[in-house]
Amino acid sequence: MAGGKWGPCAGQACIGIDYVLVQHNFAPLLVESLKHCIKRFYGESVESLQSICRIVNKFHFDRVRKLLEEPGVAASIVYGGSLDEENLMIEPTILLDPPLDAQIMTEEIFGPLLPIVTLDAIEESIDFINARPKPLAIYAFTKNKKLKDRILQETSSGSVTFNDAMIQFICDSLPFGGVGQSGFGRYHGKYSFDTFSHEKAVLHRSFFPELEPRYPPWNDFKLEFIRLAYNLDYIGLLLLLLGLRRLFMPNRSR
Template sequence: MGIHEITENQHRYFFSGKTRPVEFRISALRKLQRALRENEDGLCTAMMQDFNKPPFETYMTEIGIVLDEIRFHIRHLPRWSRERKVRTPLSQFHAKSFLSPEPYGVVLIIAPWNYPIHLCLEPLIGAISGGNCAVLKPSAYTPSTSRVLAKIISDIFDPAYITVVEGGRNENQVLLDEKFDSIFFTGSVAVGKTVMEAASKNLTPVTLELGGKSPVIVTETANLRLAAKRIAFGKVLNAGQTCVEPDYLMIHESVRDRFLTEYANALKDFFPSSDMSDMPVIVNEKHFKRLVGLMDGESKAIGGGYAEPRRFIEPTVLIDVKPESPIMQEEIFGPILPVMTYTDIETVIEYIRSHPKPLALYLFTSSKAMEDKILETCSFGGGCINDTIIHLATPHMGFGGVGYSGMGQYHGKLSFDTFTHYRSIVKKSTWLDLSMRYHPYTDGKFKLIKRFLK
């Protein structure tokens, strides 16, 4: 079936009204929930084939998070989908006002390769909850996982309702040439601009979850052992191929050397085996060579080794990195941590504010004043104080970027909102009709209008 035929079938399915009942949506979520549990082993095997990602990490960062999101939506969807009464101005007496949620229609979800289960299915949950049909486009860079996802979706859903389109750039372009009612994209800034440009032709609303260079700041008052362990966790998770990874470190120069010792100790604790065989690898040769090239000419305080045949890069710390260094010009997306030192926090703030707003920021400090200062002066999508990564693993807060790191948020209720249009409805009574708004306009009516609207 061609892509145009797929989208036409989905539009017809949506207009049939089948996706609108809350019972239908909850049933679809339960089907997805059961299928994930039944196919856990197959998904873990696929992730090992694509990434060498251990089942523990696959469940923690992909399957488990998705299951938790589904559970949250099943619990709250009946309340989210109800019409909600709001106040009516006295000038509109007598009337009732309410917000009426409706699905957008047929949505396109373009997922990236770095978390191919999580970042494909998490937005799908919002699309299902909102009552939409959906076309999923997983990344061609993770073919094993893409095949398993396509099989799961085809087994449990009518393709006129939800379907997967596999392939690469050609399929992406054909999909973007179609008319969708909403597009959800996760990926790079460059491709995000292409998606937004294509969406503009049909004035299609877009949600863009992008990336950027997310800083981590360690002050002189930080708990260095804990900071090192939690930053190392964020850097080695998925081999650093995480959109909210701590991209670079700015640390007070008085504690840098102690931090490096603690970071090395943390890595030894994480990987007792010297071959680090249970650490994920880089997704493909292109990205592997890019990362190796970024280390050229830099001073390596920790690690720096790599094994090309299996696309493995050892957790690495670079020191004395200059702002103009190549590794500071692009998002790293690998287990390499460049370190720059500071003595005055104002220089850190100035550096961060002089660059595009990052998707995440991480601050390690025991000073409430420092915490307040960073939050008041730096703009970023989200982040943590005294930890990394974990702010995205909750359905109780939204996740998304700002500026170049993205637009729109999802997770929990905000996923439902992302794929929902709220109609503003006024239901006016017929037993009373105030005449002040009608012609002819008189001084008396003018005085009444001024009394109501002031």
């Protein structure tokens, strides 16, 4: 999870983790585990950061700083939050339950800030996700098969990865792309070829037989024939053509 957030360009990646949903009783353990990983991977202060990217430019540095400086957001910081403007460095930062209407929770972050939102039950994560624009990726860390199935069946996203993050992008046998506001289309491997190809529809048929029910003037027989053919009711068609349908089937009100 730490690698999926801060590893890819310090969070400046479209498939990076934007926020974490966790059942409230597991939140303290998650925060402490993430703190340990940050110190181990990147260092313990903004001055000693290593193996982590700078923010791409001053404009985006100021944009991320603005997200962090909202009063309700700043009060939710449980780790990090330091900035080095001269070197465009922002310390990996963990926020616990920032206001859900804050800008950091209503737009993509593209920076090293990780909001953690606590829930009474992890199953509430499905409604939380569905109440927002469809994400490019969902990363679900769970062994619960029932929860996995619900995530697959009840949410919509560009991809779903279980118990890892971002690794789906390097698997060229899987299509990569979004859905809704997170994008459209697919690429990688054969999916790239299909995306940039036009599949021309071509149909061949013979001159015989020609089906008279296709053409006017319409009557009950033709309308019934079309209805049966559309529903692939072969027995009904056979009875109709033999003139026996009225003997075996009740009359339909017109």
